[in-house]
Structures are given as structure tokens and as C-alpha cells.
Amino acid sequence: MKCRICGQKAVVNMRQHKLALCKDHYLEWIPEQTERFIEKYKMFTREEKVLVAVSGGKDSLSLWDILQRLGVQADGLYICLGIDGPMSPTGEGLSYSSESQRLTEKFADERSLKLHIVDVQKEYGATIPQFALKSHRGRGKPCSVCGLVKRHVMNRIARDFGYDVLATGHNLDDEAAVLFGNTLTWAGEYLLRQGPVLPGTPGLARKVKPLCRIYEREMLAYALLRGIEYIYDECPFSVGSTSIYYKQLLNRLESDRPGAKQSFYLSFLEARKSGLFAEREEIQAELHLCPKCGQPTSAPGLCSFCRMMSR
Ligand code: AMP
Ligand code: FES
Ligand code: ZN
Ligand code: ZN
Numbered sequence: 001m002k003c004r005i006c007g008q009k010a011v012v013n014m015r016q017h018k019l020a021l022c023k024d025h026y027l028e029w030i031p032e033q034t035e036r037f038i039e040k041y042k043m044f045t046r047e048e049k050v051l052v053a054v055s056g057g058k059d060s061l062s063l064w065d066i067l068q069r070l071g072v073q074a075d076g077l078y079i080c081l082g083i084d085g086p087m088s089p090t091g092e093g094l095s096y097s098s099e100s101q102r103l104t105e106k107f108a109d110e111r112s113l114k115l116h117i118v119d120v121q122k123e124y125g126a127t128i129p130q131f132a133l134k135s136h137r138g139r140g141k142p143c144s145v146c147g148l149v150k151r152h153v154m155n156r157i158a159r160d161f162g163y164d165v166l167a168t169g170h171n172l173d174d175e176a177a178v179l180f181g182n183t184l185t186w187a188g189e190y191l192l193r194q195g196p197v198l199p200g201t202p203g204l205a206r207k208v209k210p211l212c213r214i215y216e217r218e219m220l221a222y223a224l225l226r227g228i229e230y231i232y233d234e235c236p237f238s239v240g241s242t243s244i245y246y247k248q249l250l251n252r253l254e255s256d257r258p259g260a261k262q263s264f265y266l267s268f269l270e271a272r273k274s275g276l277f278a279e280r281e282e283i284q285a286e287l288h289l290c291p292k293c294g295q296p297t298s299a300p301g302l303c304s305f306c307r308m309m310s311r
Contacts, residue, residue, distance in 0.1 A: 001013050001020045002020065003020060003021050003022035003025055004019055004020060004021060004025075005021065005022075005025045006022060006024075006025060008022040009022060010022055011023045011026065011221075011225070012026045012218070012221050012225075014215075014218065015258035015259075016215065016254070016258040016259040016261075016262060017259075023225050026221065026222070026225060027222070027225055027226060030062075030066065030214065030218065030219075030222045031066045031069050031070055033213070033214060034063075034066050034067075034070070034210050034211065034214070035070050037196065037210055037211075037212070037213050038070075038208075038210050041195075041196040041197050041208070042197065043165065043167075043196065043197055043206075043208040043210060044072075044164065044165040044206070044208060046071075046072070048164035048165050049075075049162060049163045049164050049165070050067065050072055050073070050074040050075070050163065050164070050165045050166075050167055051074065051075055051076070051077055051116075051154075051157065051158050051161070051163040051165065051166050051167070051205070052064045052067065052074045052075070052076050052077070052166075052167045052168075052169075053076075053077050053079070053150075053154050053166060053167070053168045053169070054076045054077065054078055054104050054107075054115075054169070055078070055079075055100060055104075055169070055231075056078070056099070056100025056101065056102075056103045056104040056230060056231045057100070057169065057230055057231055058219055058220055058222075058223035058228065058230040059169030059170070059171050059174075059211060059216075059219050059223075060168065060169030061103070061104070061107055061169075061223065061228050061230050062169070062211075062219055062222050062223045062226065062228055062230075063167060063168075063169045063210060063211055064076055064107070064113070065226060065228060066210075067167070067210075068111065068113070074113075074167065075113065075114040075115070075116065075161075075163075076104065076108055076113060076114065076115040076116065077115070077116045077117075077118070077153075077154065077157050078100075078101055078104045078105075078115060078116070078117050078118070079117075079118050079120060079149075079150055079153050079154075080097050080098075080101055080117065080118065080119040080120060080121075081097050081120055081127065081128040081146060081149075081150075082097055082119075082120055082121045082126075082127025082128055082129065082130070083096045083097045083127070083128060083129060083142075083235060083236065083237070084096060084097050084098050084127075096231070096233060096235060096236055099231055099233075100231040101117070103229055103230060103231055105117075106229065107228070107229070116157055116161070118153050118157065120149060120153070124149070124309065128142045128145060128146045128149060129142050131145045131149065131308070132145045132146075134311070135308055135311070137308070141237065142237050143237055143238070143241065145308070146237075148304060148305055148308065149305070151305075152293070152295065152305040154166055155204055155205065155295050156293070156295075158204075158205035159203055159204065159205065159294075163205050164200070164205060164206065165200075165205055165206050165207075165208055166205045166206070166207050166208070167207075167208050167209070167210055168207065168208075168209055169209075169211055169219075170209040170211065170212055171211045171212065171214050171215065171216045171218075171219050172211075172212060172213055172214055172215050172216065172261060172262060172265060173215060173216035173217075173247055173250070173251075173261065174212075174216070174243075175194070175209065175212045175265055176247075176250050176261045176262075176264055176265050177243045177246040177247045177250060178190075178194060178243070179191075179194060179264065179265060179268055180246045180249070180250060180264070181242060181243065181246055182194065183268075188277065191268075191272070191277060192272075192277050195212075195269060195272075196208065196209050196210075196212045196213075196269075197209075201287070201296055203289075203294055203295070204295065204296055212265075213262065213265070213266075215261070215262075216247075250264070286298075290302055290303035290305075290306055292306040293305065293306055
């Protein structure tokens with residue numbers, strides 16, 4: 001297999017794009033694609049202040065690397081969830097959060113990038129697994145509480161430090177899996193909000209996903225070829241999760257029909273643009289601001305984060 005651009009030996013073959021590239025051209029191609037999507041979906045302008053949420057995984061660290069290469073001045077945010085040691089489902093000795101923090105700090109230090117670190121236990125009094133044990137959400141499984149806390153912290157840091165945009169490392173596989181889950185239940189409210197850009201409101205930064213059209217496999221190849229040191233392990237609580245199951249199902253589909261995953265996601269975006277959810281949009285629930293933290297919520301009174309904290 002030869003690189004389509006220079007004819008040298010290709011190292012990545014993307015059947016879904018009918019494209020094979022050598023290492024050098026691949027490392028150029030991914031940032032070019034990312035830039036194309038940032039512009040296409042009007043994610044942000046050069047004047048805006050960007051905050052990247054970095055977990056220490058391949059996607060978010062690569063995203064930070066790519067933004068830097070594109071000349072976008074972006075700061076990072078790492079949220080230490082306290083998923084370490086004996087609280088973890090697999091027992092002693094595990095260090096998911098501390099290892100991902102170490103790799104994120106190393107990445108930032110080596111490139112002299114600014115990194116905000118929020119330690120959930122220090123700031124809110126408990127680690128994610130401890131919160132999960134106390135909360136009725138997810139019956140002791142921390143993923144739902146974790147999502148709630150991460151969202152809250154990301155919004156808060158973006159607001160307190162005046163960032164216009166919050167970028168996350170969600171890739172196409174993440175987005176297709178979420179879409180698949182929401183489609184199985186026709187979760188209209190979620191389908192309406194899922195996309196490359198979630199517009200901001202006063203006090204709430206716009207959320208963008210610059211990698212949402214890049215396959216997980218392509219991001220993996222990028223991180224490896226670029227020599228980015230990232231945490232290989234998934235969060236220990238994600239073992240057996242529905243989203244991993246949906247990803248496996250979609251991968252089976254993709255291997256029989258290259259491009260199916262991308263087409264599933266893009267056709268959804270297209271269908272929505274042409275009015276599939278038009279009626280829904282009109283009757284969308286009004287959001288108001290939580291009286292405690294000031295973030296938007298559809299619940300009457302306190303938002304779900306503040307309700308959890310007050311319990
Ligand atoms: P996940 O929900 O783990 O699939 O992560 C999706 C995206 O959320 C990542 O690509 C990051 O941008 C962001 N993210 C996840 N975990 C963290 C964390 N601990 N700190 C900061 N950002 C995170
Ligand atoms: Fe939050 Fe796994 S429970 S990352
Ligand atoms: Zn080449
Ligand atoms: Zn609140």
C-alpha cells in the first residue's frame with residue numbers, strides 16, 4: 001500500500017475514506033481535517049479563548065497537540081476524579097487518576113502550556129467513587145455522578161476564567177455510540193442537543209468537539225505516530241458499560257461496511273438540519289439559572305449538581 005500523496009510506503013490505510021498515507025502525510029492530514037471541521041461547524045474564531053478538557057487519554061491530548069499546531073492558543077483543564085486505589089472495582093494498586101494526571105502535567109510542562117487542575121476531593125469533599133456510594137444516581141456505579149461533576153467543573157472553570165469555548169476530545173466513535181443509544185430510545189431532548197457544537201448562553205461557554213468526525217482508530221494512530229504519551233487504560237468503571245457495547249456493535253457494522261459509522265453520524269446531522277426535530281425545537285423546555293451555582297438547568301430550583309451536593 002502506497003501513500004496517495006508521495007508514493008512512499010503507507011502506514012495508515014483508511015478504508016472508509018479510500019485513503020492510505022505515509023507517516024509524515026498522515027501527521028499533516030489529521031490537523032488539516034480538524035481545522036476543516038473547526039471552520040465548517042464554526043466552532044470558534046482565532047480571537048476566542050479556548051479551554052481544552054484533557055483527561056490524559058489519546059484523544060484529548062492529541063486534540064491539545066493539534067490545536068497547538070494549528071496556532072490556536074488553548075489552555076488545558078484536568079479534573080482529578082480520585083479514581084485510585086482500593087475504591088476501584090479492580091482493587092488495590094490501581095492509579096487511574098494519578099497516572100492520567102501525571103501524563104497530562106508532563107505533556108503541559110514539556111510544551112509550556114497552561115493547565116488548570118481541579119481536584120474533586122479537595123474542592124468538593126469526596127472522590128467520584130465516594131460520591132457515587134452516597135448518591136442514588138447509577139446505584140453506586142460512578143459514571144453518571146462522574147459525568148455530572150465533570151460537566152459542572154468544566155462549566156465553572158470556563159466561566160470563572162473567561163473562556164469562550166470549551167473543547168473536548170470526543171471522537172466519531174464516541175459520538176456514534178451516544179447517537180446509537182439515544183436513537184434506540186428516541187431520546188428527543190438529547191438528540192436535539194447532540195452535535196459538533198453546543199451553543200453557549202450567558203455565563204456558559206460554547207462546547208465544541210473538533211474531533212467528532214475522526215475515527216477512534218485514526219486518533220489512536222495519530223497519538224502513536226506523534227509519540228504522545230497517554231494513559232492506555234480506560235477508566236476502570238467503564239468495563240462492561242453500554243457505550244463500549246454500542247461501540248463494539250458499530251465496529252462490527254463498520255467492518256462489513258466501511259464508512260457506515262461516519263454515515264450514521266453525518267446523516268443524523270443532515271436530517272436534523274433539514275428539520276427532523278423542528279417541532280421538538282419549538283416546545284423545548286425553558287432553561288433557567290440554578291440559584292446556587294448560576295448554571296442553566298431545566299429542573300425547578302437547584303440544578304442536579306447542587307441538589308446532589310446539598311444531600
Ligand atoms: P469520556 O467522557 O471519558 O469519553 O471523555 C470525553 C472527553 O471529556 C475527553 O476527551 C476529555 O476532553 C474530557 N474529559 C474526560 N475526563 C476528563 C478529566 N478527568 N478531566 C478533564 N477532561 C476530561
Ligand atoms: Fe468517570 Fe469513569 S466513572 S471516568
Ligand atoms: Zn506521503
Ligand atoms: Zn447548581
